[in-house]
Amino acid sequence: MAQTTAVKKAWRTLIWLVVLFAVLVGTIAGGVIWSTATWAPKLALDLQGGTQIILTPVTEQGQTVTSDQLTQAVSIIRQRVDASGVSEAEVTTQGSSNVVVSIPGTPDDATLNRIESSAKLEFRPVLLASVASSVAAGSPTPTVDPNLSTTPTAQPTNASDLAWVTPALQAEYDNFDCASTQADNAGLAPAAEPLVTCDSNGVKYLLGPVEIEGANISDATAGVATTQNGSSTGQWVVDLTFDSTGTQQFSDVTTRLYGLTGVQNQFAVVLDGKVITAPSTNSVITDGRAQISGSFTQTSAQSLADQLKFGALPIAFTVQSKDAISATLGSTQLLSGLIAGAIGLLLVIIYSLIQYRLLGLVTIASLVIAAALTYLLVTLMSWRIDFRLSLAGVAGLIVAIGITADSFIVYFERIRDELREGKALTSSVQSGWKRALRTITASDTVNFLAAAVLYVLAVGNVRGFAFTLGLTTIVDILVVILFTHPLMTLLAELPFFRDGHKLSGLDPRALGAVYRGRAQFRAPSESVSAAKKGSSSREVQKRQTIAERKAAELAGTSAKAGATDSKPSTDEGKNS
Amino acid sequence: MASFSQFGNDLYSGKRSIDFIGRRRLWYIISAVLVLIALVGPWLRGGYEFGIEFRGGSEFTVSQVSNLDQTLATNTVNDAQPGVNPRVSTLGTDAIRVQTDELDPTQSTAVQNALATAYDVTPNDVTVSFIGATWGADITTQAIRGLVIFLVLVAIFMAIYFRTWKMAAAALIALLHDLVITAGVYGLTGLEITPAAVIGFLTILGYSLYDTVVVFDKIRENTASMGERGTQTFGEMVNLAVNQTLVRSINTSIVAALPVASILVIGSFVLGAATLRDISLALLIGIIVGTYSTIFIASPLYVQFRSNEAKIKKNDARVLADRQRSTAAAPSSPSVSA
Numbered sequence: 001m002a003q004t005t006a007v008k009k010a011w012r013t014l015i016w017l018v019v020l021f022a023v024l025v026g027t028i029a030g031g032v033i034w035s036t037a038t039w040a041p042k043l044a045l046d047l048q049g050g051t052q053i054i055l056t057p058v059t060e061q062g063q064t065v066t067s068d069q070l071t072q073a074v075s076i077i078r079q080r081v082d083a084s085g086v087s088e089a090e091v092t093t094q095g096s097s098n099v100v101v102s103i104p105g106t107p108d109d110a111t112l113n114r115i116e117s118s119a120k121l122e123f124r125p126v127l128l129a130s131v132a133s134s135v136a137a138g139s140p141t142p143t144v145d146p147n148l149s150t151t152p153t154a155q156p157t158n159a160s161d162l163a164w165v166t167p168a169l170q171a172e173y174d175n176f177d178c179a180s181t182q183a184d185n186a187g188l189a190p191a192a193e194p195l196v197t198c199d200s201n202g203v204k205y206l207l208g209p210v211e212i213e214g215a216n217i218s219d220a221t222a223g224v225a226t227t228q229n230g231s232s233t234g235q236w237v238v239d240l241t242f243d244s245t246g247t248q249q250f251s252d253v254t255t256r257l258y259g260l261t262g263v264q265n266q267f268a269v270v271l272d273g274k275v276i277t278a279p280s281t282n283s284v285i286t287d288g289r290a291q292i293s294g295s296f297t298q299t300s301a302q303s304l305a306d307q308l309k310f311g312a313l314p315i316a317f318t319v320q321s322k323d324a325i326s327a328t329l330g331s332t333q334l335l336s337g338l339i340a341g342a343i344g345l346l347l348v349i350i351y352s353l354i355q356y357r358l359l360g361l362v363t364i365a366s367l368v369i370a371a372a373l374t375y376l377l378v379t380l381m382s383w384r385i386d387f388r389l390s391l392a393g394v395a396g397l398i399v400a401i402g403i404t405a406d407s408f409i410v411y412f413e414r415i416r417d418e419l420r421e422g423k424a425l426t427s428s429v430q431s432g433w434k435r436a437l438r439t440i441t442a443s444d445t446v447n448f449l450a451a452a453v454l455y456v457l458a459v460g461n462v463r464g465f466a467f468t469l470g471l472t473t474i475v476d477i478l479v480v481i482l483f484t485h486p487l488m489t490l491l492a493e494l495p496f497f498r499d500g501h502k503l504s505g506l507d508p509r510a511l512g513a514v515y516r517g518r519a520q521f522r523a524p525s526e527s528v529s530a531a532k533k534g535s536s537s538r539e540v541q542k543r544q545t546i547a548e549r550k551a552a553e554l555a556g557t558s559a560k561a562g563a564t565d566s567k568p569s570t571d572e573g574k575n576s
Numbered sequence: 577m578a579s580f581s582q583f584g585n586d587l588y589s590g591k592r593s594i595d596f597i598g599r600r601r602l603w604y605i606i607s608a609v610l611v612l613i614a615l616v617g618p619w620l621r622g623g624y625e626f627g628i629e630f631r632g633g634s635e636f637t638v639s640q641v642s643n644l645d646q647t648l649a650t651n652t653v654n655d656a657q658p659g660v661n662p663r664v665s666t667l668g669t670d671a672i673r674v675q676t677d678e679l680d681p682t683q684s685t686a687v688q689n690a691l692a693t694a695y696d697v698t699p700n701d702v703t704v705s706f707i708g709a710t711w712g713a714d715i716t717t718q719a720i721r722g723l724v725i726f727l728v729l730v731a732i733f734m735a736i737y738f739r740t741w742k743m744a745a746a747a748l749i750a751l752l753h754d755l756v757i758t759a760g761v762y763g764l765t766g767l768e769i770t771p772a773a774v775i776g777f778l779t780i781l782g783y784s785l786y787d788t789v790v791v792f793d794k795i796r797e798n799t800a801s802m803g804e805r806g807t808q809t810f811g812e813m814v815n816l817a818v819n820q821t822l823v824r825s826i827n828t829s830i831v832a833a834l835p836v837a838s839i840l841v842i843g844s845f846v847l848g849a850a851t852l853r854d855i856s857l858a859l860l861i862g863i864i865v866g867t868y869s870t871i872f873i874a875s876p877l878y879v880q881f882r883s884n885e886a887k888i889k890k891n892d893a894r895v896l897a898d899r900q901r902s903t904a905a906a907p908s909s910p911s912v913s914a
Contacts (some may be wrong), residue, residue: 046851052667075714093708095637100707210674326646327675329851337852340842344835351834355827392775395839395855399779402832402863403786405825409831410790413824421587435797442737443789447782449733450726454778457722460715461771465778466722 006430006491010486015368016188017482024376028383030312038382041375042104043389044088044464047334049327050104055116055317057097065097069314073099076310078459080114088464093282099317102325104388110299117272118316119307123250124207125160125257126266126278128173159208160256160264164194172196173206174214199275200295207268207275211253216246218310221244222301225293236296238305240289246368257281271304272316329391337391341398348401356412357503358496360394362487365409370404370479392461393468400472403447407480411436415488415506419533425506429492447473584823590816597815600876607753607873614756618763627770628661629711634679636687637703638672641695649674649692656690657683661768675707711771723781730785738796742881747788750874754784758862767854776855780862783832787825787869794821795875798898809892811879818875829867836860 031037042048055077057065074091077099081089089103101115156163165173178198191210198204219241225233242250257265258281268278269292276294296304348367352360374397382386389397414436418428451470454462492499501506577772586592596603618624638649646664653662660676661682667673672695679687684704692699727748733743758780762769798817802810840856882888 049665052673070708071712071714074712076710078712078714090710092632092710092712095705292599323668328663328665331793333851336842337839340839340852341835343842344838347834347838348831351827351830375627391851392855393770395772395852395859396775396779398835398839399783399832401835402828403783405831406786406790406828409824409827413821413827416584417588417820420585439793442793443786445733445737446785446789449730450778450782450785453726453729454719454722457725458715458719460711461775462715462719462722462778465775469779469782563633 004517006426006489010489013482013486020478020482021372021376024373024380028376028380031380031383035383037379039379040518041378042382042386042388043327043334044388044393045090045102045104045325045327046329046390047327048104048388049075049325050102051107051322052325053101053103053107053112053115053322054094054320055099055101056320058316058318065315068094068096070099073313073317076313077101079300079310082459082463083310087388087392088461098320106324110303112319112322114303114307115319116319117307118313119304120272120312120316121217121308122191122210122270123212123253124210124268124270125253126205126263126268127160127162127165127194128206129207129263129266129278130204156208158256159211159253160260161208162264164208165206169194169196169206173204176204178202178204195270195273197270197275199274199278203275205268205275205278207270211267212242212249214308214312216243216249217241217245217308218246220305222296222298222305225291236298236301237291237293238296238301238308239291240308242288242290243465244288247286250288250290251284251286254281254283254285258284298545306509318540333391334394337394337398341394343399344398348405352405359504360493360504361413362484363405363412365487366408366484367401367405369483370475373475373478374400374472377475381463381467383473387465387467390461390464393464396465396468397472400468400476403472404476406477407436407440407444407476408484410439411480411488413482414439419500419506425498425500426492429488433488437481437485440477444473444477581856587819589820589823593815593819594822595815596818596871597811597876597879600872600880603872603876607869611753611756611760614760614763617760621764621766623758624763625766625768627768628663628675628677628707628709629771630709630769631678632706632708633677634684634687635676635705635707636674636676636684636691637705638674638691638695638701638822639646639665639670640697640701641670641672641704641901643695644670644672646672650693652694653687658689660687678706681731711774735791736791738792740882743792743878745798746874746877746881747785747792749877750788750869751781751784753869753873754780754862754865757865758858761857761861765857767857770851770854772851773857773858776858776862779859781867783863783868784869787828787866788874790828791818791821791870791875792878794818795878799820802887807895807898810882810888811892814875814879818871822871823865825871833860833863 028037032039059065070093074093078089078091081087081091081101081103087104089101091099093099094100098496103111107115173196176198178197191213193209195207196205197207217240217438221239225237227233253267257267265280266278267281268275270276277292278344293305300305345367349360349364352363354360356363377548378387378389382389392453411432414432415425415428416432418432419425421428423431447469451466451473454466458466497504497506583592587594598901644666646666649664650662653660653664653674653676657676657679660679663675664675672691674691676687688702688704689699692702696835731741731744731748734747735741738744755777758777761767762773767773795817798820799810799813802813808816836856836859839852840860845853
């Protein structure tokens with residue numbers, strides 16, 4: 001009865017495996033038909049080549065780039081590239097001021113923008129604003145006295161003070177054409193000076209000096225805005241959290257602006273010199289939280305959030321050149337790796353057949369299932385998070401053969417241990433499984449822990465490694481639970497294995513079992529002393545083995561008569 | 577192979593037993609010598625050689641070329657300036673990019689001229705610049721921070737799972753032993769440390785702990801019932817567990833090492849793929865040392881760490897006393913049954 005439930009359970013588990021495969025294949029097929037997925041994993045820079053982008057700094061007049069700034073820029077760009085997946089891009093410096101980014105494949109505009117935009121976020125108070133239609137006329141804003149000279153009449157008392165607006169600035173503002181200058185290097189005005197710029201809808205702004213810098217943002221996340229009653233508006237926004245300095249500054253600004261009217265009530269969120277949004281101040285905000293809404297899509301909101309989180313580039317960059325770059329290793333190396341891997345796999349197959357006879361076939365079948373599952377997952381992840389296989393990654397997958405095979409070896413050895421105890425095969429499989437699963441889960445937890453921690457914390461190649469390790473660990477657990485164990489359960493029912501055929505790898509005689517299935521005792525092996533015979537069946541029931549007693553005897557003094565020691569020691573055991 | 581199967585049975589039954597625990601001093605001395613060589617050897621030889629990915633280097637861009645043959649560049653650089661590890665790739669449709677270890681001005685002029693001659697362009701078409709490390713300090717810092725957090729978490733996990741921090745301590749010492757020796761091989765052979773080698777190194781970190789956990793789990797199982805039957809000292813129980821998992825240890829390390837050895841031999845020596853050599857050497861050494869350290873270092877250390885516990889002392893003392901008694905009594909009492 002117990003066996004039939006085990007068998008039923010085995011079939012059910014195998015069906016789950018089929019379902020898992022169907023879902024994976026279906027998802028990828030769907031991705032191939034309706035999206036950009038492919039049936040083969042994508043390859044990394046070293047194997048496939050990609051694009052080399054040279055970024056050159058755009059600096060304010062006479063400014064030079066320090067090596068510290070360059071190092072910082074490389075680090076930030078690397079995090080931005082990694083934020084979109086695990087493509088293992090290479091980021092480095094060239095000469096004294098350039099940054100070289102090499103990414104696999106051909107980058108689209110969104111990727112380029114993510115890499116090159118400095119993401120310098122500033123909060124500036126609005127002094128003047130007008131819609132684009134009035135640009136050509138150059139009409140002065142009535143609130144400004146046109147007789148002011150080039151220097152402010154009075155020292156501005158705060159960033160919202162209209163004294164900032166000098167006639168020169170007024171003229172610049174008046175002649176500023178959003179349509180023609182949008183691409184120019186606006187936004188390079190020093191933080192302490194006013195700035196003339198536009199937003200994407202063609203609204204022109206004259207903004208006061210910077211009040212809060214992006215550096216004071218401690219976290220940024222993208223999300224969908226909700227209304228006061230909690231329902232989603234469907235509009236993508238970026239939520240900001242300021243650090244303590246930023247919170248204080250933001251509180252001060254909103255306090256001041258709250259008391260002002262007209263456009264001066266607004267503050268502008270300026271990203272790389274362009275106004276993203278210029279909301280009115282409806283209340284004083286003291287909790288250090290702000291939300292930027294604009295014409296965001298999910299991608300642009302996420303991209304901005306990432307950029308803000310990793311920090312602004314200390315210097316602005318522009319793309320100097322963009323060239324296709326060939327693989328550094330090339331197809332011959334990949335081929336070498338694959339040939340070597342195949343030969344290695346063949347050796348593993350031969351070895352497991354020798355060691356485990358036909359049971360080795362279970363290892364081979366399990367490895368095939370593991371390989372198929374890994375292939376599908378890698379392909380899926382290539383599509384979803386731009387995972388790329390580098391040569392080191394391929395080597396990692398080949399090494400995973402060992403760790404995956406170990407799960408089967410641990411399992412088989414446990415089954416053999418149970419057989420040595422004298423259990424029948426069907427029950428050996430079940431009880432061996434319980435103990436093996438514990439070991440496999442514990443050891444895989446260690447690997448998974450390594451993968452998870454490094455994936456979250458590390459960048460670059462290390463992150464790619466962590467991903468591969470995590471993937472193979474999950475595959476290992478899935479295969480041994482969903483395939484190897486059910487298969488063993490079913491095979492244990494076959495006469496060939498159940499009766500312990502010599503070639504089955506589970507021959508109790510070869511394993512020196514004391515008790516055979518179907519209540520047949522056979523003569524204990526010569527290694528067991530005559531005196532131990534009597535105690536053998538009791539030992540088996542107690543789960544603790546003859547073997548362990550035997551070992552104890554061996555470890556003890558050599559001249560020992562079994563009969564005498566078996567009794568006192570049992571008593572001792574009860575007493576203690 | 578019947579003999580190997582018999583070997584497994586004997587190890588399991590205890591008929592044959594290798595004294596891993598008792599002879600621990602010997603293993604400790606062997607390991608101490610290996611660790612010493614791994615630490616001092618590289619230093620005597622002149623330190624570790626880090627690849628261009630870590631140190632940065634020189635970059636030559638040959639433009640206006642009509643011939644995009646990459647091996648030509650590799651051979652040219654190797655002839656002009658041996659031992660600078662050129663990495664060649666094509667750039668766009670008419671340029672070749674060569675990255676090498678950092679060169680001084682004289683050397684780089686030599687390479688520049690050699691490349692110009694080889695590709696039949698003027699030396700002005702070969703631009704020279706310095707490139708920074710692609711594996712920058714930020715990657716190293718983040719990776720080390722990640723590793724430290726991982727080691728703390730894994731120590732906590734093992735302490736909870738095995739219900740003793742002493743197993744965690746023994747496992748981590750064995751891990752350190754493996755990493756030092758594996759790193760030492762790079763320092764001693766003078767092989768360049770590339771990102772691929774570091775990845776191999778990290779794989780070993782996972783493998784070493786994995787292997788230790790598997791064997792420790794059997795130790796946990798065997799010693800769980802300590803004090804209930806009492807015919808074995810704690811050390812003997814651990815030794816039996818190690819012996820009982822020895823077949824598994826041998827099988828697993830062979831299965832794990834076979835593909836790696838195949839990559840090392842076929843991939844790098846026969847087909848000449850340097851990246852494969854970098855990663856597979858670290859892996860092969862690591863797998864062997866990782867398996868060794870679990871059996872010869874971690875398990876004896878664990879026994880040693882616990883040997884002063886009152887519970888263990890009591891158990892061992894009683895077992896030994898029993899044994900003394902039964903040995904003394906043995907000659908006078910005949911076997912009960914035959």
